[in-house]
Amino acid sequence: xxxxxxxxxxxxxxxxxxxxxxxxxxxxxxxxxxxxxxxxxxxxxxxxxxxxxxxxxxxxxxxxxxxxxxxxxxxxxxxxxxxxxxxxxxxxxxxxxxxxxxxxxxxxxxxxxxxxxxxxxxxxxxxxxxxxxxxxxxxxxxxxxxxxxxxxxxxxxxxxxxxxxxxxxxxxxxxxxxxx
Amino acid sequence: xxxxxxxxxxxxxxxxxxxxxxxxxxxxxxxxxxxxxxxxxxxxxxxxxxxxxxxxxxxxxxxxxxxxxxxxxxxxxxxxxxxxxxxxxxxxxxxxxxxxxxxxxxxxxxxxxxxxxxxxxxxxxx
Numbered sequence: 001x002x003x004x005x006x007x008x009x010x011x012x013x014x015x016x017x018x019x020x021x022x023x024x025x026x027x028x029x030x031x032x033x034x035x036x037x038x039x040x041x042x043x044x045x046x047x048x049x050x051x052x053x054x055x056x057x058x059x060x061x062x063x064x065x066x067x068x069x070x071x072x073x074x075x076x077x078x079x080x081x082x083x084x085x086x087x088x089x090x091x092x093x094x095x096x097x098x099x100x101x102x103x104x105x106x107x108x109x110x111x112x113x114x115x116x117x118x119x120x121x122x123x124x125x126x127x128x129x130x131x132x133x134x135x136x137x138x139x140x141x142x143x144x145x146x147x148x149x150x151x152x153x154x155x156x157x158x159x160x161x162x163x164x165x166x167x168x169x170x171x172x173x174x175x176x177x178x179x180x
Numbered sequence: 181x182x183x184x185x186x187x188x189x190x191x192x193x194x195x196x197x198x199x200x201x202x203x204x205x206x207x208x209x210x211x212x213x214x215x216x217x218x219x220x221x222x223x224x225x226x227x228x229x230x231x232x233x234x235x236x237x238x239x240x241x242x243x244x245x246x247x248x249x250x251x252x253x254x255x256x257x258x259x260x261x262x263x264x265x266x267x268x269x270x271x272x273x274x275x276x277x278x279x280x281x282x283x284x285x286x287x288x289x290x291x292x293x294x295x296x297x298x299x300x301x302x303x304x305x306x
Binding site: 033127 | 191211248249250258279282291
């Protein structure tokens, strides 16, 4: 499958960035750097650029690590088919990061539980949760601390919008929308 | 124990871990795909450094100069600060560098300094 990657600076519903194909670490780095460069050219605030950059990375690393169809290309590196777009809306100076990937049924429940536990927390509580979650997992170098979703909730300006549609008996298409 | 000097990469920071200069520094972006694998040898080095090399007669300086970092790196930063705090050595200066026009950096500093008051972490705006 050939990758489809587009970068252009357009606004109000048009995508700044589109990716459809095999995502891996190299494509993630190239994409993140290109997005950063585009936003720097537009004199976007440093804070907004950091939020867009970090949430893009967090989203893609979640996809690489947890997708049902993720393939290990080396011990520490993965590759997976996914779709991802970033668009910009002048109203409220808003970026929308949307992604779609396959996940297992049990992951659907975990994501729903996690986001449900975060939805009523304010910014201060989310920052405190990052601290306590990080320290409670001291020395446990493994994925699944759930810090990624806390960070996404903290840096999004609206609640994370998620949608699941059944793909087959074992997997769901997981769509995620972040407003930054 | 050898010093560790790593150049920055596309998604990993420049790292200086110099026991002779008592300098520990991280600079740049940090989002390796397997962040824990990247940092594991560095946290092991730190544990040995604070056990066998650091002492009250020489000042250890730790500089965090991260630009962007992922959530796994956040966990690692807490782990590093835990190692420093648990060493009980007082002659340590910890600096958190952040871009002045980016309030995220200052908020991160506030989180770390509140969580580790005994380390007296200093913020440095640039």
